Amino acid sequence: MALVPVKIEKDGKWLVGKIDLQQDSMNVVEPFKAAIPYKSVIDLEEKKNVLIITVKGDPPVIYRIASVEKVLQAMKRFIAMSCSAYRLMAYFMSPAVRGGVMVTNATWEKGAIAVLKSTIWFVSQNKQVSVALKEVTSMEITKKEVQKNQVDVLKLDHMENTDVVTSYVLCPLSTLQILINFLKDATKDLEITGEELDPVAAQVGMLIYSGMDSHAIEKMLNIPYKNLDEIYEKLLKLGMAEVTQVRREVQLTPKGVRFITESVKPPTQ
Amino acid sequence: MGRILIVDDTLFMRTLLKNILFSGGHDIVGEAGDGDEAIAKYQELKPDLVTMDVVMPKVNGIEALKGIRAIDPNAKVVMCTAVGQEQMVKLAIKTGAKGYIVKPFQAPKVLEEIKNVLSS
Numbered sequence: 333m334a335l336v337p338v339k340i341e342k343d344g345k346w347l348v349g350k351i352d353l354q355q356d357s358m359n360v361v362e363p364f365k366a367a368i369p370y371k372s373v374i375d376l377e378e379k380k381n382v383l384i385i386t387v388k389g390d391p392p393v394i395y396r397i398a399s400v401e402k403v404l405q406a407m408k409r410f411i412a413m414s415c416s417a418y419r420l421m422a423y424f425m426s427p428a429v430r431g432g433v434m435v436t437n438a439t440w441e442k443g444a445i446a447v448l449k450s451t452i453w454f455v456s457q458n459k460q461v462s463v464a465l466k467e468v469t470s471m472e473i474t475k476k477e478v479q480k481n482q483v484d485v486l487k488l489d490h491m492e493n494t495d496v497v498t499s500y501v502l503c504p505l506s507t508l509q510i511l512i513n514f515l516k517d518a519t520k521d522l523e524i525t526g527e528e529l530d531p532v533a534a535q536v537g538m539l540i541y542s543g544m545d546s547h548a549i550e551k552m553l554n555i556p557y558k559n560l561d562e563i564y565e566k567l568l569k570l571g572m573a574e575v576t577q578v579r580r581e582v583q584l585t586p587k588g589v590r591f592i593t594e595s596v597k598p599p600t601q
Numbered sequence: 602m603g604r605i606l607i608v609d610d611t612l613f614m615r616t617l618l619k620n621i622l623f624s625g626g627h628d629i630v631g632e633a634g635d636g637d638e639a640i641a642k643y644q645e646l647k648p649d650l651v652t653m654d655v656v657m658p659k660v661n662g663i664e665a666l667k668g669i670r671a672i673d674p675n676a677k678v679v680m681c682t683a684v685g686q687e688q689m690v691k692l693a694i695k696t697g698a699k700g701y702i703v704k705p706f707q708a709p710k711v712l713e714e715i716k717n718v719l720s721s
Contacts, residue, residue: 432706433714434690477691496707535613542617543708552616 335361336403341396351397353406356414360395368395370414375449378462383407386449388416408460412453417446418514420507424454426461426499427492440478445501447514452488454499463499467491468519473508476500484508488515496541529570533563540573602626603649603719608639608665609681610657614704618652618681618711625712636660640668643676650677650719653698655689663692670697677718681706 340349340360349362360366368387375386383404385395397407413419423440443456452468454461470489475482486501486508501511516523529537532553539549550560567573584592605627609615619629630646633639637660643651651669655662662680669676679700680693690701700718702711 429703431710432703433710434701434703477688494707495710496705538613538705539617541705541707542621544617544620548620552620 339398370411371416373411373415376411377451409455412446412455417448419444419446422501422503424501426454427497428500429498431495463490465519471515473512486512536563604628604630606631606642606648606651608633609654610634621708621711636665639665643669644672652679652681655680655682666696679718
């Protein structure tokens with residue numbers, strides 16, 4: 333159907349090659365030969381402009397393929413629509429909200445949702461959006477106004493780099509319920525169990541979410557660093573946060589004090 | 602950069618917004634804890650932009666927005682809503698809000714929205 337140029341990873345090296353994209357399979361024709369029926373694909377991830385395709389087998393075979401956007405788009409569409417996954421036809425809007433700000437010109441796309449081993453794919457003719465399951469932060473069925481009617485939609489919050497993004501899925505309620513149950517099962521490792529956060533810890537969480545650093549949080553909540561550190565420890569233990577950097581506080585030694593004192597003296601004539 | 606009035610009934614949210622907006626180089630000219638106070642402060646301070654919480658005691662954000670628009674039809678008001686208040690968002694836009702942000706929000710996105718509204 334179409335012979336497309338790609339770079340494909342083999343034994344840790346990126347090799348220039350060609351893939352024949354067919355309706356039901358993609359076939360690597362250069363630099364080696366391999367047939368990849370779409371229905372044998374059990375996982376599809378996207379990292380920057382590289383597709384990571386996992387094909388069932390014992391052990392599963394992983395292909396890493398890079399190419400131009402147009403080629404990757406076609407591959408994503410073919411694979412997501414035919415691979416081994418939980419899939420349903422639906423409308424989706426992704427992203428609809430980014431960092432708390434509505435995305436202007438966000439529109440409903442008619443397409444499909446495919447839930448694979450590690451990734452959810454929103455696929456339409458013109459758009460393919462992937463959401464790693466480990467990046468999903470919350471999901472719920474809620475009401476949204478569509479063409480002046482209140483309809484049931486699935487609201488999915490997820491991380492995209494450092495942004496918190498909201499996407500919506502629209503399809504009949506019974507299908508939404510099946511989808512949310514499936515997604516809940518697929519993301520059960522991320523469920524919050526155990527103790528809840530006290531109000532101050534929840535406020536700290538909100539401030540971290542908003543992008544505040546430790547110094548700003550201490551000042552805003554008027555709490556000493558020791559208390560803040562204890563809250564951080566709790567968030568870390570619950571798997572709700574991760575350490576991005578450790579900042580140090582220092583004081584000057586006599587040598588440092590001497591240097592500073594000397595440096596501020598007026599120059600002698 | 603703009604002169605901004607922050608309206609929210611919780612001190613925590615006001616402080617958070619103040620920090621975010623200040624870090625973006627804006628001047629916080631005032632704060633209000635309800636809609637009545639917001640209208641009075643708008644008249645007194647004539648800010649370039651108002652961030653307005655929707656759900657507040659006494660006079661809510663939508664009523665305050667109407668009050669401010671009655672004083673200044675060109676007022677730039679950005680509504681702050683919690684998730685699941687989409688009806689409020691629609692109403693706010695119909696009433697003349699220039700933008701809206703959804704809680705919880707992230708600092709860079711808030712600053713981007715504020716910048717867009719200020720330059721509109």
